[in-house]
Amino acid sequence: MLKPQKTAIDCSFHSPCIELNYYDQGAGETLIFIHGLGGNAASWRYQLEGLSAQWRTIAPDLRGHGQSGYRPEEAISIRAFADDIIDLTRKLGITQAHFCGLSMGGMIALEIYLRYPLQVKSLILADTTAFFPNLARLEEFLRLLDSMSMLQWAQIGAHLNLRRQAPAALRQELIDVTAATPRGPYRQALIATFNGDYRWLLPVIDVPTLILVGAEDQSTPLGLAKYLQIHIKNAILQFIPEAAHCSNLENPEEFNRHLVAHLQGMG
Structure with missing residues (x-):
């Protein structure tokens, strides 16, 4: 397993609910x-390395x-994430930030904009969607997940999400x-992700938004990325070549290049 860079600072804070680890x-x-x-x-080590200067x-x-x-005993949900x-940003004294979310993380970024719009300077939505058009697949996924070990499930996921x-x-x-x-949190998060629907929010988004999608992403394919672009005002869509659903890991150089251009373009 690849390790985070040694320059990353591994920290934690204690809230009344959980301990949250972060770099x-x-x-x-x-x-x-x-x-x-x-x-x-x-999974963000190449971005932490490449942009922290x-x-x-x-x-x-x-x-x-x-x-x-x-x-x-506490539910896992997009809202909880x-x-x-936001609790972490407050503890760190951060009042505004750029939020970059991949896959489910993109939905979390949309939820942050929904509930804390003044804290969002811009959005980067990578290999993600505002909704899942085929909810019937959730039941299929749950049956499959419940029938096997997490290792077996992970092997299938890697096959689907990587080139x-x-x-x-x-x-x-x-x-x-x-x-x-852990299976419990994973299962709850899977349900929450499939049930997420932020289509109505997209026309309301009023911050610079960059949409990134791996050219070979089959999990949240090009059509879903284009939907985001069409419905978010002035959103920019960029393709990451030689990448599927994990474009930040599969082609970090191209991913970072678009990130830097987005952030510098706001200067």
Whole structure:
């Protein structure tokens, strides 16, 4: 499994609910990275490395993921994830930030804009969607998930979310990280993601928005990215070549290039 860079500062804070682990490095305007379902903060290591010379970069493990805690009696939801991140920004004295979310993380970024619009300087929505057009697939996924181990599920996920040509080390990393995610929080987050619907919010978004999508993404394909672009005012859509659903890991150079252009264009 690939490791985060040694320059990343591994920190934690204690709230009444959970301990949330996160990376925090660099200085300047704040850029917060939000990982997807079954992922962790380390998946943003190339962005933490590549952008921390110019911006303060923060990447948390969502509750029930990575090294962050969770309480079984408390529901996992997109709203809970968003509240955790805003709680973290307040504890760190951050009043406004750019939010970059991938996959489920993109929905969390939309939820943050919905509930805390004044704290959002811009949005970067990567390999994500405002809704899932085929809710029937959720029942199929749940039946499949409940019928196998998390390791087996993770192996299927890596096959679906990465290009066939992806490095073996990256494929194994995704398998290991997802397999280590507790089944309960994962299952709840899967349900929350499929039930998320932010279509009505898109025309209201009034901050600069960059949409990124892997050219070979089959999980949230081009059509869903174009839907975001069409319905968010002045949104810019960029394709990441040689990448599928994990474009920040599969082609970090191109991903970072578009991020930097977006952030510098706001200067």
